[in-house]
Amino acid sequence: GQNIDQPTEMTAxxxxxxxxxxxxxxxGFNGLFWYQQHAGEAPTFLSYNVLxxxxxxxxxxxxxxxxxxxxxxxLKELQMKDSASYLCAVYPNDxxxxxxxxxxxTVRA
Amino acid sequence: KAGVTQTPRYLIKTRxxxxxxxxxxxxxxxxxxxxxxxxxxxxxxxxxxxSETQRNKGNFPGRFSGRQFSNSRSEMNVSTLELGDSALxxxxxxxxxxxxxxxQYFGPGTRLTVL
Numbered sequence: 654g655q656n657i658d659q660p661t662e663m664t665a666x667x668x669x670x671x672x673x674x675x676x677x678x679x680x681g682f683n684g685l686f687w688y689q690q691h692a693g694e695a696p697t698f699l700s701y702n703v704l705x706x707x708x709x710x711x712x713x714x715x716x717x718x719x720x721x722x723x724x725x726x727x728l729k730e731l732q733m734k735d736s737a738s739y740l741c742a743v744y745p746n747d748x749x750x751x752x753x754x755x756x757x758x759t760v761r762a
Numbered sequence: 763k764a765g766v767t768q769t770p771r772y773l774i775k776t777r778x779x780x781x782x783x784x785x786x787x788x789x790x791x792x793x794x795x796x797x798x799x800x801x802x803x804x805x806x807x808x809x810x811x812x813s814e815t816q817r818n819k820g821n822f823p824g825r826f827s828g829r830q831f832s833n834s835r836s837e838m839n840v841s842t843l844e845l846g847d848s849a850l851x852x853x854x855x856x857x858x859x860x861x862x863x864x865x866q867y868f869g870p871g872t873r874l875t876v877l
Contacts, residue, residue, distance in 0.1 A: 684863040695766075695852065695868040696805075703863070740805065744863045749820055750795070752805035 655679040657753035659741050664759045665731055673726045673739050673756045681746030687715050687726045688740040690755070696740055699726070728758070736760045764789065766855050766869035774875045780841040783872045787834050787855030793817075794836040795859075795866060796828060799850040808851075811836050812859045840874075848876045 656678040665671040677685070684703040688696035700708055702717035702724060714727040728735055741753040767786045775781050787794050795818075796808040807820040811830035828838045834855075840847055850873050854866035 686865070688868075695870045698865055698867060701865060742805075747818070748863070749807045749818055750866065751807070754804045 655743065655745055655751040657741055657743055657751055659739075659753040659756045661754070662757045662759070664761060667731055667733060667760055667762050669731050671728045671731060671758060673728070673741075673758070675724045675726070675741035675753055677722050677724075677741070677743050677753075679722075679743050679745040679751065682719060682722075683744040683746065683748065685715075685717055685724050685744075686742040686750070687713075687724075688742065690738045690740060692737075699739075731760045733760050733762070766853055766867055768851075768853050768869040768872050770872060771870065772873045772875075774877060775843050776877050777843055777845060779843050780839065781843060781874060783838045783840075783851055783853075783874075785836045785838070785853030785855075785869060787836070787853075788867055791855035791857055791867075792834055793856045793859030793864065794830055794834065795854045795856075796836070796838050797852045797854065798822070799852055799871070800848075805852070808838070810859060817859060843876045845876050848874060850874075 658676045687699040690696040700715040707716045712729045717724045738755040738757050740755045769784045793812045795810040799805045810818040814830045825841045830836045850871045852871045853869045856864035856866045
């Protein structure tokens with residue numbers, strides 16, 4: 654099976670920066686996604702990395718190192734609405750998108 | 763553009779019954795994938811349909827089945843329900859599907875409770 658690891662929970666203060674790490678061991682690699690999921694809602698697409706390096710989108714950035722099987726999602730200038738679960742997902746060679754268990758981020762005032 | 767829609771949003775069934783869930787993809791999207799989300803197992807891939815054909819399948823028993831219609835709408839059926847089938851069932855659509863590592867857009871899900 655595929656193995657995708659993320660921390661279970663993280664807490665940070667409004668206005669701060671939080672980095673969510675994701676490590677993966679999969680049968681091949683064809684891209685990595687980050688999704689945000691608020692409680693009781695659908696996951697929403699944040700970012701996609703297929704090549705090594707940093708992708709920046711406003712307050713959110715995602716980094717990938719394929720040789721290390723590692724990615725992170727960086728959330729800057731945290732806002733209360735960023736409190737959510739963040740899911741790392743990888744496309745292995747069988748193209749069955751595999752998800753990590755998710756990281757619950759709590760933003761405190 | 764309207765997003766992915768799923769009906770019903772909530773369902774309560776008893777063990778042994780069967781259930782059908784419906785998903786309408788984003789207009790123009792031809793691929794529909796289904797996922798099961800539970801607190802213990804997280805999000806797990808069930809299957810993908812593209813142009814009315816099942817293109818990929820996860821590791822779920824044959825009680826879980828699906829189909830796709832010519833307008834790309836998809837249905838998922840679970841027969842002989844078990845308590846462990848209680849979960850949030852999410853549908854995701856994409857333009858050309860997982861084989862092209864296409865971005866998937868999720869619907870709000872159907873919360874199924876089996877008593």
